[in-house]
Amino acid sequence: MDFASYIRDIEDFPKPGVNFKDITPLLNNPEALNKACDVLCGFASHMHVDKVVGVDSRGFIFAPLIASRIGAGFVPVRKSGKLPYTTISESYELEYGSETLEIHTDAIRKGEKVLVHDDVLATGGTASAVCKLVEKLGGEVVQCNFLIELTFLNGAKKLNGYQIEALLQY
Numbered sequence: 360m361d362f363a364s365y366i367r368d369i370e371d372f373p374k375p376g377v378n379f380k381d382i383t384p385l386l387n388n389p390e391a392l393n394k395a396c397d398v399l400c401g402f403a404s405h406m407h408v409d410k411v412v413g414v415d416s417r418g419f420i421f422a423p424l425i426a427s428r429i430g431a432g433f434v435p436v437r438k439s440g441k442l443p444y445t446t447i448s449e450s451y452e453l454e455y456g457s458e459t460l461e462i463h464t465d466a467i468r469k470g471e472k473v474l475v476h477d478d479v480l481a482t483g484g485t486a487s488a489v490c491k492l493v494e495k496l497g498g499e500v501v502q503c504n505f506l507i508e509l510t511f512l513n514g515a516k517k518l519n520g521y522q523i524e525a526l527l528q529y
């Protein structure tokens with residue numbers, strides 16, 4: 360399937376100079392949505408995964424679908440102030456700003472195998488902050504998987520040592 364034909368480029372969003380990859384046309388098409396989910400699950404078919412961590416907010420679209428299909432639990436990592444129970448946090452820089460992410464302290468147990476999912480890997484700031492949160496709780500990141508990797512922003516370098524998979528690379 361030509362997944363790239365379902366990704367729309369939006370120039371200068373959310374800031375001048377950023378070419379935003381809009382995934383909503385892919386989500387809007389039932390066949391593309393289902394097949395994209397198949398591929399993302401396929402990336403993890405050879406490994407045991409206890410938890411799939413999805414990143415607020417676009418990471419929440421596929422992460423629970425992947426978790427449900429592969430028989431893992433889903434863990435939301437949220438922007439600060441949104442999670443109600445005890446949290447730990449990490450601050451980071453991303454392609455167009457800076458943010459703080461939080462995770463519930465009881466979301467991952469020591470030794471659990473964790474798949475980190477997000478829609479886009481750009482500079483890698485977000486995903487590397489998520490990996491730090493998982494590891495602070497004693498989890499082992501077995502894969503970071505994305506719908507889209509923007510290779511020219513070198514996010515993979517920031518995730519050095521982690522297995523990275525992406526459905527589409529630009």
Ligand SMILES: O=P(O)(O)OC[C@H]1O[C@H](OP(=O)(O)OP(=O)(O)O)[C@H](O)[C@@H]1O
Nearest residue numbers: 415416417453454480481482483484485
């Ligand atoms: O690799 P990076 O440079 O860190 O960028 C990638 C992150 O940027 C986007 O999230 P954003 O913070 O825009 O939030 P959203 O999902 O709520 O739109 C995207 O969904 C990733 O989480």
Ligand SMILES: Nc1ncnc2[nH]cnc12
Nearest residue numbers: 378379380381454479481
């Ligand atoms: N260029 C981009 N398009 C969509 N999401 C992003 N997150 C960070 N950079 C992005």
